[in-house]
Amino acid sequence: MRIPALVLPVVLLAASCAPATGDASGAGGSAEAPDGAAGASDGAAWKDSGPPDASADAEAGLSRLDQVLAALRADPQQGMRLYSVDDGWPLQVAGGYLFVSTDPALTRVAGDHDGWAGTAMHQDAGFSWVVLAVPKGDHYKFTDGTTYKADPWSRSYSYDTNGEMSLVLPAPPHLDRYFQIGDAAMQARTVRVYVPAPPVTHELYAEDGQNLFDPAAPWGGWKLEDSLPPGMLVIGIDNTPARMDEYTQVPDVISGQTVGGQADAYADFLESTLRPLIRKHYGEPGPVGLMGSSLGGLVSLEIAYRYPKQFRFAASLSGTVGWGSIDPATHNQTIIERYRDAGHQAPVLYVDSGGSGSCVDSDGDGIFDDDPNASDNYCENQQMHTALLSVGYTDGQDVFYYWQSGAQHNEAAWAARVYRPLQVFAGL
Numbered sequence: 001m002r003i004p005a006l007v008l009p010v011v012l013l014a015a016s017c018a019p020a021t022g023d024a025s026g027a028g029g030s031a032e033a034p035d036g037a038a039g040a041s042d043g044a045a046w047k048d049s050g051p052p053d054a055s056a057d058a059e060a061g062l063s064r065l066d067q068v069l070a071a072l073r074a075d076p077q078q079g080m081r082l083y084s085v086d087d088g089w090p091l092q093v094a095g096g097y098l099f100v101s102t103d104p105a106l107t108r109v110a111g112d113h114d115g116w117a118g119t120a121m122h123q124d125a126g127f128s129w130v131v132l133a134v135p136k137g138d139h140y141k142f143t144d145g146t147t148y149k150a151d152p153w154s155r156s157y158s159y160d161t162n163g164e165m166s167l168v169l170p171a172p173p174h175l176d177r178y179f180q181i182g183d184a185a186m187q188a189r190t191v192r193v194y195v196p197a198p199p200v201t202h203e204l205y206a207e208d209g210q211n212l213f214d215p216a217a218p219w220g221g222w223k224l225e226d227s228l229p230p231g232m233l234v235i236g237i238d239n240t241p242a243r244m245d246e247y248t249q250v251p252d253v254i255s256g257q258t259v260g261g262q263a264d265a266y267a268d269f270l271e272s273t274l275r276p277l278i279r280k281h282y283g284e285p286g287p288v289g290l291m292g293s294s295l296g297g298l299v300s301l302e303i304a305y306r307y308p309k310q311f312r313f314a315a316s317l318s319g320t321v322g323w324g325s326i327d328p329a330t331h332n333q334t335i336i337e338r339y340r341d342a343g344h345q346a347p348v349l350y351v352d353s354g355g356s357g358s359c360v361d362s363d364g365d366g367i368f369d370d371d372p373n374a375s376d377n378y379c380e381n382q383q384m385h386t387a388l389l390s391v392g393y394t395d396g397q398d399v400f401y402y403w404q405s406g407a408q409h410n411e412a413a414w415a416a417r418v419y420r421p422l423q424v425f426a427g428l
Contacts, residue, residue: 034077034080034081034084034152034153034179034180034190063093063094064093064094065093065094065098065131068083068091068093068098069124069129071083072100072124072125072126072127072129073124073125073126076102076125076126076127077102080100080102080153081179081180084153084155084178084179085178085179088154088155088156088176089151089153089154089155090151090154090168093131095131095133096131096132096133096134097131097132097133097134097168098129098130098131099121099129099130099131099132099140099151100127100128100129100153101121101127101128101129101142101151102126102127102153103142103149104126104128105144105147106128106142106143106144106147106149107120107121107123107128107142107144108120108121108142108143108144108145109121109130109132109140109141109142109143110140110141110142110143110148111134111138111139111140111141112134112135112138112139112140113132113134113135113138113140116148118143118145119132134168135168136168136169136170136171137167137168137169137170137171138167138168139165139166139167140166140167140168141165141166148162150163150164150165150166151166153179154166154167155176155177156168156169156170156174156175156176157174157175157176157177158170158174158175159213159214159215163216172195172196172197172198173194173195173196173197173225174195175192175193175194175195175213176192176193176195176281177190177191177192177193178190178191178193178277181273181274181277182269182273183268183269183272183273185262185265185268185269186246186262186265186266186269186273187240187241187242187246189237189238189239189240190209190210190238191209191235191236191237191238191274191277192209192210192212192213192235192236192238193233193234193235193236193278193281193282194212194213194224194225194228194233194234194236195233195282196228196230196231196232196233197230197231198231199231199285200231200232200233200282200283200285200286201230201231201232201285201286201426202229202231202232202233202286202287202288202289202425202426202428203232203233203234203235203278203282203284203285203286203287203288203289204232204233204234204235204288204289204290204291204313204422204425205235205237205270205274205288205289205290205291205303206224206234206235206236206237206290206291206292206296207236207237207239207247207291207292207293207295207296207297207299207300208236208237208238208239208243208292208293208296209235209236209237209238209239210236210238210239211411212224212234212236213225213236217411218410218411219410219411219412219415220411220412220415221411221415222411222414222415222418223415224236224415224418227415227418227419227422228422229422229423229426231286232422232425232426233282235274235278237270237274239296242262243295244259244260244295245259245260245261245262246262246263246265246266246299247263247266247292247295247296247298247299248260248261248262248263248295248298248299248320248323248324249261249263249264249298249299249302249305249323249324249333249335249338250323250324250332250333250334251324251330251332252323252324252325252326252327252330252332253326253327253329253330254326254327258330260323263298263299263302263303264302264306266299266303267299267302267303267306267307268306270303271303271307271310275288287312287313287425287428288310288311288312288313289311289312289313289314289315289425289428290303290304290311290313290314290315291314291315291316291317291418291421291425292315292316292317292319293316293317293318293319293411293414294317294318294319294320294377294409295319295320295323296319297315297316297317297318297319297320297321297351298316298319298320298321298323298335300314300315300316300319301314301316301319301321301335301339301349302335302338304345304347304349305335305338305339305342305345308345308346308347309346311347312346312347312348312425312428313347313348313349313350313424313425313428314347314348314349314350315349315350315351315421315424315425316349316350316351316352316381317352317353317414317417317418317421318352318353318354318355318376318377318381318407318409318413318414319335319351319353319377319381319384320377320380321334321335321336321351321377321380321381321383321384322334322336322367322368322377322380322383323335324337325365325366325367328363328364328365331365331366334367334380335384336367336380336383336384336387337366337387339384339387339388339391340387340388340390340391342391343391343392344391344392344393344398348398348399348400348424348425348428349388349393349398349399349400350399350400350401350402350420350421350424350425351381351384351385351388351399351400351401351402352381352401352402352403352404352417352420352421353376353377353378353381353382353403353404353407354376354378354403354404354405354406354407354408354409354413355370355371355375355376355377355378355379355405355406355407355409356371356378356405356406357370357371357375357378357379358371359378359379359382359383367380367383368380368382368383375409376407376408376409376413377409378403381401381403382403385399385401400420400421400424402417402420404417
């Protein structure tokens, strides 16, 4: 069985003249960046973190700009987070868009609107700001005149040869993101949304969101936008340091330590917290699916198992479907056994792997063991496919199985064959 290390953080090219100097990764390097799980231990869900009640400010005759600036002066990071949920940065106010930099070194905003010369911002209490009347689709970054960095709080963004690029209300296709999305049980995280050219026909929730679109991701990432059929909106959910716990349906023992078993709580977070957020901003016009690789493939299957009527499709690439059987002395129910015992379920399933080798149950726990020299969870996924057929699934109809001999367990291999499950989902 392949248990990969925790992976951290498609490519959309921004046709801009942004200078090549500065941080090539765009938003990287700023201690104020909202990405990741840092500072997320409060578990606040998006629906509980809207902007503060502005009725008192309105009665006092304060403009929206005054209200926002007051919130930022009270707590810059909290203010940025509050207004990022429903509105998104840069914020529309009277006279244009409010740009805010929380990096004390970057006090100018440059973009298409000023030929990348850089417009000075007002320096305030822990942040800098300016209101500019720029056109929709404007590309921009913050700068000190030499270094250019993407806005770490921007709602919409893309990538060019210099890294991340911030956008102002662009037309599709583009990427959007939502910061610090979590609930009482799940750590908050960034959620990334690929918005295709209309009409949107399918919506796909995909795990390990850091790796789907960013060209700086391990092995070059998935480059997912290159494989997407028209009309497919993708919601990429970033993992957290608790990935191994969140993505597994039962505990198992790894190197003498018991880990895992929070996948049902993660499924509830996706269904009850994240889906309402996505519906609010994008609707839900067509079938909804799930997709992931390795442990992300396992949790995609678990979410479909927990909510079989809510999802039309689930894809698992090189899924760790033998999880629960790594330590035979404490064998817990694997997803193979879970699906076999439940019988035929509603979602259409896609299962694949690379690897190769002989498959034997060497420890007698009922789950085939991979050849450690050629493993991509090959044997357990082959067994998963066989188990699905045994309870009434039909090849090419409601289960699709693919094996790519010798394929490795990494993003490059998944990027090369992800078009297969995407084609299956697009046909539903």
